[in-house]
Amino acid sequence: MKYMLLVCGDDTNDASDMAPVEPWVEELGDRGVRRHGHRLALPADAVTVRVRGGEVLRTDGPFAETKEYVAGFDILDCDSLEEAIEAAAKHPVATIGAMEVRPFWEDEDAEGEIRRLEAELTEAARTGDVERTVACHAQDAEVVSNGRPYRGVEALRKLWVETGPVTREVLEFRVHVDESIAFGHALVRTDDRLLRVTTGYRNNGPRWLIVHQHVTEATS
Template identity: 70%
Template sequence: MKYMLLVCGDDTNDASGMAPVEPWVEELGDRSVRLHGHRLALPSEAVTVRVRGGEVLRTDGPFAETKEYVAGYDVLDCDSLEEAVEAAARHPVATIGAMEVRPFWPMWEGEDPETAIRALDADLTEAVRERDLDRVLACYAADADVFHLADGHERQGLDAHRKALQDLFASVTGPVTREVLDLRVHVDESIGFAHSLVRLTGTRTDGSPLDDTLRVTTGYRDIGLRRLITHEHAVSLKDLKELKVPGEAR
């Protein structure tokens, strides 16, 4: 079970005698209890954002004027709330401030992250088959880093990927079959990676067959309540065969 540990400091307490945090971080990290975390800047650098009547209202400073503030966070992976509380009690800031322990909301509603990634890939396959450009691009984050090497031409960025898809869909008649020959997924609580072989087949407008197999590496990240593609690197196997290995005898 994942728990968010909010580290709350207190400006009125003397922190000069507080023990260093590094041993706590290292000990829980070695046991794979602490997954990640980070300090936050002071509340004076915060910006509070509200939307009222369609207008964005921005206020410099924290949400509430209080002597206590969130100074950092840690994500813990514990078997129980009691284990998370015990870990929080050993954090040095607990001696001068407070630690808020809160379980993560079950994001996947019973569906594990790997299943969610495979479902997204299946949606991508269906969108390609239907030649639905908007549905394909909906599988990608707006800031996705996409790199494709196709027909010997390098294409980088989501805009170039959109153009490449438009060219592909315009060059064929009927559906484009996207067959995932091998999909290996590696995932944790917030990011994931997949390695796959993807075969694209169809019929070009001039009657010739489309048949290309790509080696694809894909990175995923949580965007709101959904994982989206944030990195994709695809190379045609035809291009890989033509690449010369440095030092290789000719």
């Protein structure tokens, strides 16, 4: 299960004796526990946005007036909350600040959604539905087919108009999901061609979309 670790600093505490963070990052990265993370700019660089009565209100600074602030974040993949707490307790900032450990909302089936996207692409290709096919791609998607790049939806629309209806059968498919991006490797048969397809996906919020695809003839 994934956990968000909010690293909360306290600018009133002396950090001169704090241990360096790099060994913690390296250890958890080597163990596959830490998936991603980054340091954030100071609260003075923050902008708080509120909408009241249809008016956008912008305030320079953090949303809460407090000496503690979110200084960074880490995404952990742990078997239990106890394991996440143990990892948080080893973070050097825990000695001078605070660590908030919060589980991800677990109601998503990212791999299932990507497989359904591939099924949608297959059906759209079979019927020659260009708009349905293009809708499987992000606006800035790039498809490289036999060395020729097609960038953006207009280029993709032209490609699929030229291609026309085609039988598309996915023979093999492996997908790896990492937060909001995913990578797929497939062996695809289209009419009399056998293709190897490497695909990059991005979760844009409502759904997964194809952002990059590299298509080559399969040699074996």
